[in-house]
Amino acid sequence: MKTVCLVLGIIIFLWAPGVKAQGFKFPEVTGWKQSGEIQTFSPKTLFEYINGAADLYLMYDFQELKVAEYLNEKKASVIVDVYRHKTPTHAFGIYSQERLSDANFINIGAQGYVEKNVLNFVSGPYYVKLNSYNTGAGDEEILLNFSKKVSENLGEKGRLPSILSSFPEEGKKKNSEKFIAKNFLGYSFLHSAFTADYELSGTKFKLFVIESDRKECKDMIQKYLQQTKSLEKNIAEGRYTISDPYHGEIELHWKGKYIWGILSLNDPSSRSKYLKLFEEGLRKRK
Amino acid sequence: MGGEREERMDKKLIGRRDFMKSTLAGFGGLFFLPQIDIKQELRVVEAKGKEKKFVYRTLGKTGLKIPVINMGVMLTDNPNLIRTALDSGVLLLDTAHAYMAGRNEEVIGEVIKGRPRDSYYIASKVSLPQDRTTGLYTEGATTEEFLKKLDLSLKRLGLDYVDILYQHGVTRKESVAFEAVLKAFDKAKKDGKIRFTGISTHTNEPEVIHAATDSKAYDVILTAYNFKQKYYAEVRKAIARASQAGIGIVGMKAIRGGNQQPPTVKNITASLKWILQDPNVHTVVPGFTTFDQMEIDLSIMDDLTLTEPEKIELQKEASIRGLYCQGCRQCLGQCPEHLPIPDLMRAYMYTYGYRNLALAQDLIMSLNLPNRVCEDCGQCPVKCSIGFNVSGKIRDVVRIREVPQEFIG
Numbered sequence: 001m002k003t004v005c006l007v008l009g010i011i012i013f014l015w016a017p018g019v020k021a022q023g024f025k026f027p028e029v030t031g032w033k034q035s036g037e038i039q040t041f042s043p044k045t046l047f048e049y050i051n052g053a054a055d056l057y058l059m060y061d062f063q064e065l066k067v068a069e070y071l072n073e074k075k076a077s078v079i080v081d082v083y084r085h086k087t088p089t090h091a092f093g094i095y096s097q098e099r100l101s102d103a104n105f106i107n108i109g110a111q112g113y114v115e116k117n118v119l120n121f122v123s124g125p126y127y128v129k130l131n132s133y134n135t136g137a138g139d140e141e142i143l144l145n146f147s148k149k150v151s152e153n154l155g156e157k158g159r160l161p162s163i164l165s166s167f168p169e170e171g172k173k174k175n176s177e178k179f180i181a182k183n184f185l186g187y188s189f190l191h192s193a194f195t196a197d198y199e200l201s202g203t204k205f206k207l208f209v210i211e212s213d214r215k216e217c218k219d220m221i222q223k224y225l226q227q228t229k230s231l232e233k234n235i236a237e238g239r240y241t242i243s244d245p246y247h248g249e250i251e252l253h254w255k256g257k258y259i260w261g262i263l264s265l266n267d268p269s270s271r272s273k274y275l276k277l278f279e280e281g282l283r284k285r286k
Numbered sequence: 287m288g289g290e291r292e293e294r295m296d297k298k299l300i301g302r303r304d305f306m307k308s309t310l311a312g313f314g315g316l317f318f319l320p321q322i323d324i325k326q327e328l329r330v331v332e333a334k335g336k337e338k339k340f341v342y343r344t345l346g347k348t349g350l351k352i353p354v355i356n357m358g359v360m361l362t363d364n365p366n367l368i369r370t371a372l373d374s375g376v377l378l379l380d381t382a383h384a385y386m387a388g389r390n391e392e393v394i395g396e397v398i399k400g401r402p403r404d405s406y407y408i409a410s411k412v413s414l415p416q417d418r419t420t421g422l423y424t425e426g427a428t429t430e431e432f433l434k435k436l437d438l439s440l441k442r443l444g445l446d447y448v449d450i451l452y453q454h455g456v457t458r459k460e461s462v463a464f465e466a467v468l469k470a471f472d473k474a475k476k477d478g479k480i481r482f483t484g485i486s487t488h489t490n491e492p493e494v495i496h497a498a499t500d501s502k503a504y505d506v507i508l509t510a511y512n513f514k515q516k517y518y519a520e521v522r523k524a525i526a527r528a529s530q531a532g533i534g535i536v537g538m539k540a541i542r543g544g545n546q547q548p549p550t551v552k553n554i555t556a557s558l559k560w561i562l563q564d565p566n567v568h569t570v571v572p573g574f575t576t577f578d579q580m581e582i583d584l585s586i587m588d589d590l591t592l593t594e595p596e597k598i599e600l601q602k603e604a605s606i607r608g609l610y611c612q613g614c615r616q617c618l619g620q621c622p623e624h625l626p627i628p629d630l631m632r633a634y635m636y637t638y639g640y641r642n643l644a645l646a647q648d649l650i651m652s653l654n655l656p657n658r659v660c661e662d663c664g665q666c667p668v669k670c671s672i673g674f675n676v677s678g679k680i681r682d683v684v685r686i687r688e689v690p691q692e693f694i695g
Contacts, residue, residue, distance in 0.1 A: 048489060051413065051455035052360050052538070053384050055573060059361065097363065098387035133415075133426050183575045186367045246366045246577060 024066065026080060027149035032070040035077070041065040060094040060181050061086035063125075070146070076136070078146055081129040088124050088158045093179035095122040101175040101197075108147050109157045119143040123151055124158040163194055166281030167207055168274055171200040184210065185247060189223040191216075198265075198274075205265035207274060209258055209282070217259050239275065251275065258282050317513070317604065318597060319563045327351065331375035340375050341587045343568040346534030348482045348505050350407060350449070352377050354562050354590070355583050358538060358573035359394060360385045368397045371580055372406055380508070380536070380571040382411035382454055383439045391442035399444055409508075409536075410439050411454035411486055414467065421457035421490075423464055432470035436479060450506050452484035459497035468503055482506055488539060490642065492517065495524035499531050510539035511567065513560045513604050516635055522564060529566035537561045537570040541583075552603055554579075555586045556596035563592060617676065620668040625660075626653055627668065627676060634683045643694045647686045659684045 026038060039049070043062055047054035054062075063084045070078045085091040092110070098120065103113035109128070112121025117139060119130040128150055135142050151157060164177050176197035184193040195208040210220065218235050225232050228242050242250045251271045252261030260278045262271050327342040340353045356378035357371045363386060368379065379398075381390050391410065398406060412435045414427035436451060451474065453467050462485065474480045483503060487494040488510035498504045507528055511521050525535050540561045541554050561567055574580045592600075617627045629649060636646035659680060660666070666677040 048457075050384065051411075051486070051488070052358075052382060053386075056361055056386065097389065100387070100389075186362075186364050186575065186577045188576050188578065246370055 024082065024084075025153055026066070026068040026082075027153050029070060029146060029149055032072050032078065035069045035071045039067040041067070056097065057083065057094055060097075061090045062094070074134070076132065076134040076142075078133075078135070078142065079131045080146065080150060081131075082150070082154075083127040083129070085125050085127065088122075089161050089179060090181060091122050091125045091127045092161055093181050095120065095127045096178040099175060101173060103175070105175065106144070106147075108144075109151050109154070110159050112147065114140055114143055114147075117143075119147050121147060121151070122160075123154045124156055126154050128154070161194065162285060163209060163211060163282075164196075166209065166278065166285050167194075167196045168277035168281060170277070171198040172207075173197040173199060184208070185244075187224070187227065189227075190220055200270065203265065203267075206263040207260070207278060208263070209260040209278070211258055213257055217254050217257060220259060221254050253279065255279070255282075317601065318560075318592065319565075325565070326354070333374040338375060338584070339588055341590060344534075345506065345536070345568045346529065347532035348450075348534050350378075350482075350534070352407065352569050353587065354567075354569050355558070355587060356380065356536075356569050356571050357580075358571035359390055361573045362575045363389055363393045364575070365393050365397050367575070367577065367580070368394060370577060371574075372397070372401070374580065374584060376584075377405075378407040378409060378449075378569065378571065380409045380538075382413075382452075383435050384411075384413060384454070388438070388442055391439055395442055395444040403445075407449040408443060408445065409450035409452065409484065409506075410443070410448050411452040411484075411508075412436055412439065413454035414464075416455075416461070421461060423461055423466070427464070427466055429466045429470045429473070432467055433473060436470070436474055440479060447479050447481060449480075450482045450484045451480040452486040452506070452508055454486055455489075456485055456487050456494050456498075457489040459493050462494060462497035463501040463503060471503070482534075484508060484536075486538075492520040492524040493642070495521070495528050499524075499528040499533060502531075504533060506534040506536060508536040508538055508571075511537045511561055511564075512540050513557060513600055522566075525564065525566045529568075535567050537567045540570045541572055553596060553599050554582055556592060556600050558583060558586050559590055559592045559596065560600055562586070562590050617668050617670055622663065622667065623656070623659075625655070625680065627680070629653055630680050630683060631674075631676075633686070634679050637683055637686065643686060643689070644691075646683065647689065647691070647694055650684060650686055655684060655687075 026034065041049050042064060043058055046057060046062060046065060049065065049067065050057070063086055065084070066082045068080050070080070083091070083094070085094065088110070095111075099113070100115075103115060105111065105113045109121040109123030109126075112119065117132045117135070121128050128147070130143050130146055130150075132139055132143055161179065167177065173196070178195050180193050180195060182188070182192060184190040190210065191212065193208045193210045195206055198205050198207060210217070212220070221240065222235050224242060225235070225240070228244055230242060237255050239251070239253050242252065244250050247263055249266070250261055250263055251265075252259055253275050260275065260282065262274055265271055265274070325343070329340050329342055331338050331340045342351050342353055344351050353375060355376070357368070357376045358380045359368060360381065362368070372379075379394055381394055383391070385391070394408065398408070412432055414432055415424045416422065416427070417424050440446065440448065451471070453464075456462055471480070471483045475483070482505035484506035485494065485498045485504050486508040491509050491511070495507055495509060498507055507525075509521065509525065511518065511525065515521060529535055541557045558570060558572065561570055572583050574583055621627060630653070633646045633649045636642050636649065660677040661681070663677070668676045670676050
């Protein structure tokens with residue numbers, strides 16, 4: 001029995017997601033040397049590296065950060081930050097909070113983008129940020145080269161959360177999708193949600209979806225109705241129009257493990273159309 | 287009957303006072319400050335059809351009159367939450383160039399668009415490349431870079447100027463009067479891009495605050511300050527000195543931040559009242575992310591006085607065993623060698639809490655300890671009130687005597 005437990009223990013240890021992170025090694029890059037020690041930051045020390053911005057990373061279940069600096073003979077430098085979060089969704093969440101929707105997107109990890117002196121990408125539970133200094137005209141090429149090497153050492157690149165494919169395409173602002181980890185719409189009872197920005201004939205609005213279990217979804221609807229003083233005796237699956245004192249009228253639909261809805265769109269027929277399109281998207285979810 | 291009850295209550299109160307004195311005197315500082323006449327102003331603000339009482343204090347020599355609770359925006363991109371905060375009487379929004387890679391400033395820009403410029407204040411922060419191990423600035427930390435970041439922040443906010451611009455996240459006194467930053471501040475002020483200069487710190491705060499006061503370069507200091515800081519008395523002293531020099535003091539990490547402690551505290555309102563009992567703190571910028579949290583944070587302005595139950599709750603929470611001595615001094619007289627245990631524990635905190643080896647070594651050297659410390663007693667009779675292995679910590683920290691000064695710097 002003891003042997004079985006020991007073997008099982010070893011197997012579980014080797015397969016545990018954290019082991020991969022502990023095993024992550026910064027790559028060798030031709031023409032560049034690592035300068036100084038690799039720095040490691042935990043949830044308790046992250047603020048030493050990124051100050052007050054750390055609190056937002058903690059909201060996205062940040063686990064560990066490893067930082068390496070590379071130098072070349074021309075005194076250019078590249079700093080590589082590898083943030084590990086609890087899940088790929090949380091890594092996407094913090095990436096999405098910092099992503100610029102009009103950035104120069106590239107094929108790296110699950111998604112990434114490059115700008116002058118900056119390359120950020122998300123890969124599985126990792127959010128990787130590269131910053132370059134004094135790299136001159138070859139800056140983008142250098143960052144791309146580094147990102148490929150780092151990405152290879154991170155293992156499976158994964159993909160963006162599959163629920164994003166459920167958002168209706170019409171009017172959607174490309175790369176505006178976000179994952180809000182906590183307190184969606186400023187309410188703790190709504191937990192987390194995925195959102196995307198839309199624009200149609202000059203009208204800007206937002207679509208969102210909350211994924212949970214059925215019981216929890218019912219509870220959320222109930223609390224939301226209580227919060228907004230909209231009395232409803234029997235909470236059932238279906239459509240709700242909520243007059244939110246802070247956000248205005250919100251149209252939402254609950255079915256099974258999903259609550260999806262629309263913010264800032266006044267036209268009733270457009271609301272209906274989008275709720276229906278969203279439902280179809282969720283049904284076909286990849 | 288009534289008299290008997292009063293007598294019992296008196297006894298209870300005396301007991302509590304004794305408890306407070308004996309357990310949380312800190313390092314020469316009182317956990318609770320006596321009620322004093324704080325220069326503050328009460329205003330009634332109408333928010334969403336309801337009248338609310340707001341307590342205002344003046345932010346040092348800036349002369350800005352602001353409520354004691356404002357908003358740290360770093361954790362939210364919810365424009366309606368920020369909008370509601372402003373509509374509810376909040377005046378100062380605190381952000382930074384780096385928060386959400388700039389989106390935080392953009393969301394604020396969206397919210398303040400169209401509002402009269404004198405109806406709110408904006409504080410932002412800019413940082414330059416630092417060696418995170420030493421806390422010193424590195425190559426690339428230039429005036430030009432600082433100003434470039436400021437210009438980008440102004441663009442994101444859609445403003446011509448910010449009210450306060452902080453040098454972001456300073457951890458060492460050597461970085462406080464960094465020439466490149468001071469030059470940038472001068473130029474930005476001359477160009478009308480900032481009204482007041484500031485510095486922010488949440489590591490090694492006392493050293494940074496003292497250096498900022500000495501430099502005479504700053505109008506405002508933003509500092510971590512809360513009842514769970516093991517060295518709150520030293521932060522308090524540094525703040526008092528800065529405030530007396532006319533510097534405005536903004537508190538942060540009062541409740542939900544505090545990365546060196548659990549991320550939340552049990553009693554939010556009591557924690558906020560604790561920091562605001564210090565008359566030298568002019569405002570606090572909690573980072574609320576829900577409407578409920580905002581309401582709770584703003585509600586304390588109805589009455590800033592800490593109630594007896596709140597005091598007891600804070601005491602209990604502050605006494606939870608941590609890494610450092612609580613300064614209760616109950617160990618005094620227990621050591622057969624008459625070692626100054628509270629001082630030795632303070633040196634331990636300097637070493638592992640502040641990571642200030644020089645300060646720890648200075649203190650240890652000043653104590654005139656015998657050559658052999660905590661090596662000859664068979665069993666240590668000292669019983670620490672929060673269960674520390676006192677002799678173990680002492681043996682550990684006195685080793686700093688052997689380290690040559692040139693290694694400590």
